[in-house]
Amino acid sequence: MDLKKLACSLIPDGDLLPTEEYEKIYPPRDLKKGAEVTRLAPSPTGFIHLGNLYSALADERTAHTTGGVFYLRIEDTDEKRKVDGAVESVIRSLDYFGIKFDEGAEMDAPNLYAPYYQRQRAKIYRAFAKKLIEEGLAYPCFCTEEELEKVREEQNAQKLVTGYYGVYAKCRNLTEEQIYKNLSEGKPFVIRLKSQGDVNIKHAFRDEIKGEITVTENDQDVVILKSDGIPTYHFAHAIDDHFMRTTLVIRGEEWLSSLPVHLELFKVLGFQTPRYGHTPSLLKMDGGTKRKLSKRKDPELSLDYYRKAGYYPDAVIKYLLTILNSNFEEWSLKNPQKSWREFGFRVDKMGKSGALFDLDKLSDISKNEIALLTPEEVCAFLKGWAEEFGSPSDRRRFDDQTYIIKVLALVTGFGLKKRRKDIERAEQGIRLIDYFFDDTFTPDYSFRQPAETVREILGSFARKYDPADDNQTWFEKVKEVARALGFAAETSEYKQNPSAYKGSVSDVAEVLRIAITGSPNSPDLCSIMKILGKERSLTRLAAAAQAVK
RNA sequence: GGCCCUGUGGUCAAGCGGUUAAGACGGAGCCCUCUCAAGGCUCAAUCCCGAGUUCGAUUCUCGGCAGGGUCACCA
Numbered sequence: 001m002d003l004k005k006l007a008c009s010l011i012p013d014g015d016l017l018p019t020e021e022y023e024k025i026y027p028p029r030d031l032k033k034g035a036e037v038t039r040l041a042p043s044p045t046g047f048i049h050l051g052n053l054y055s056a057l058a059d060e061r062t063a064h065t066t067g068g069v070f071y072l073r074i075e076d077t078d079e080k081r082k083v084d085g086a087v088e089s090v091i092r093s094l095d096y097f098g099i100k101f102d103e104g105a106e107m108d109a110p111n112l113y114a115p116y117y118q119r120q121r122a123k124i125y126r127a128f129a130k131k132l133i134e135e136g137l138a139y140p141c142f143c144t145e146e147e148l149e150k151v152r153e154e155q156n157a158q159k160l161v162t163g164y165y166g167v168y169a170k171c172r173n174l175t176e177e178q179i180y181k182n183l184s185e186g187k188p189f190v191i192r193l194k195s196q197g198d199v200n201i202k203h204a205f206r207d208e209i210k211g212e213i214t215v216t217e218n219d220q221d222v223v224i225l226k227s228d229g230i231p232t233y234h235f236a237h238a239i240d241d242h243f244m245r246t247t248l249v250i251r252g253e254e255w256l257s258s259l260p261v262h263l264e265l266f267k268v269l270g271f272q273t274p275r276y277g278h279t280p281s282l283l284k285m286d287g288g289t290k291r292k293l294s295k296r297k298d299p300e301l302s303l304d305y306y307r308k309a310g311y312y313p314d315a316v317i318k319y320l321l322t323i324l325n326s327n328f329e330e331w332s333l334k335n336p337q338k339s340w341r342e343f344g345f346r347v348d349k350m351g352k353s354g355a356l357f358d359l360d361k362l363s364d365i366s367k368n369e370i371a372l373l374t375p376e377e378v379c380a381f382l383k384g385w386a387e388e389f390g391s392p393s394d395r396r397r398f399d400d401q402t403y404i405i406k407v408l409a410l411v412t413g414f415g416l417k418k419r420r421k422d423i424e425r426a427e428q429g430i431r432l433i434d435y436f437f438d439d440t441f442t443p444d445y446s447f448r449q450p451a452e453t454v455r456e457i458l459g460s461f462a463r464k465y466d467p468a469d470d471n472q473t474w475f476e477k478v479k480e481v482a483r484a485l486g487f488a489a490e491t492s493e494y495k496q497n498p499s500a501y502k503g504s505v506s507d508v509a510e511v512l513r514i515a516i517t518g519s520p521n522s523p524d525l526c527s528i529m530k531i532l533g534k535e536r537s538l539t540r541l542a543a544a545a546q547a548v549k
Numbered sequence: 550g551g552c553c554c555u556g557u558g559g560u561c562a563a564g565c566g567g568u569u570a571a572g573a574c575g576g577a578g579c580c581c582u583c584u585c586a587a588g589g590c591u592c593a594a595u596c597c598c599g600a601g602u603u604c605g606a607u608u609c610u611c612g613g614c615a616g617g618g619u620c621a622c623c624a
Binding site: 041042043045075077078080081141145148152156159160161162163188190199207210213214215216220222223225226227228230232233234236237252253254255256257258259260278280281283289290291292322323326327329330333351352353354355356357358360361362363364365371411413416417418419420421422475478479491504505506507508509510512513519520521522523524525526 | 550554555562616617618
């Protein structure tokens, strides 16, 4: 059979470059030894998932801790899945979490290996597909989807491996005559790889994350060019990662099963294979069993979910790093002030097994991160959240900058020997300070003392209150009220002889606290009253006295 | 079902032939304390099972079992 002629009939494009040319157009990168070139290659579906961030982080860290390059390539070979604005959304979302690309789609950079959209690289793929046909390593297949489906059913019925291989690869041995007849009839066709592999042969393969793994040779005649002339993922992967000079392909372990196909593709194309690192999946508990996190089933785990809930972006990254590199947590504990970028990330320190997503852990990291910030930084963070997700009333809180800073300094324990860790997310943090604002102050007057006692405490303390008092003086006055009304001024006294008193100072303080903040729990009451100011404090004391029955 | 990956407390995990089997989150308790938070201290809780190799296996080998992934003209 005249393969040259066949190749020209199948891929008649007149403007294809000789394949050797591409080696010159996309030469090896000039990087120092050990520098890794990694990439994030999402399909533009618009959803950005925690798993994407997880993988992007591993790529970004690997490239940047080795002095390499991290680029963005868009796998838009499936027209059906394309969503407008998806690329910008990916870039924006990752940027929010501090992940930036060095080159790639929509990047203002040298972009020497452009284009980074696979649809725009059609000529390259076609040139190589043509070459494979000429070499007898690929052939046209005219089978319809219905025919393939039928074969699959048969194979299933006989409990055989499904797919297009061996005797089931019907078009593999089509005569020249049959091919040209089909062509002249205008039958649509795909280009398949003429696999040279044997499933009985296994090879040891070194995965950068999993270690030594077994790879069974591929014998499937996979589609490399779809009937619309666009390559499948497998073919595009081999060509792009070769010509974009990727050194380390980091991707989810769901790709492990197609590794044999990829290795064969690299081989027949005459390319050196990149190194691979397959990351374990992020798992989720689903009805008693673990399951891979899925963007279809778990919309609550989209990146937007974390932004809306207001987790601190660095906390999300740090959480992911603790799962990604087992020694990160220890390092982070020792160096709480250091940026995660200073950590020596290593691919070989990555865990092999999938981690269950742990929201408690994330919350803990988030509150610790926020406790490291100055009140101004906390304010900026909360304000940013409120502007995007908050109510008008939430946004108004930031009008009086001086006031909110005072509130946040108190709530975060700024200046104390140990910071408070009350705020774990922006949304919750905003709610936490509701009582500092009259429009959101919704007290729950659940006093544990009799109404009469409550009124007496509130009344007598109001008469003594002086905003100029320091903390100690303030507390002395609370004790005076306690004593006068038959409460123990010291908790210890009360504990020794509980029957002698109505209660202790803490009970008196609780009454005041409920009146002022609407809740039995809050940071230092004296400071709260100072921030609220004399007038509002007294108004609240009076309002509570009024409300109690 | 075929192929592949994984298997240490509830969760994330250190460990890499001999350890009282780290640490973190979560849980329980105590202390501190005007409450809460924070902090300090303490406690409970783990090597999937069975053979083999070995003086000795959580660690090495094999076999089970369990969980996960994947079997498209989607990536």
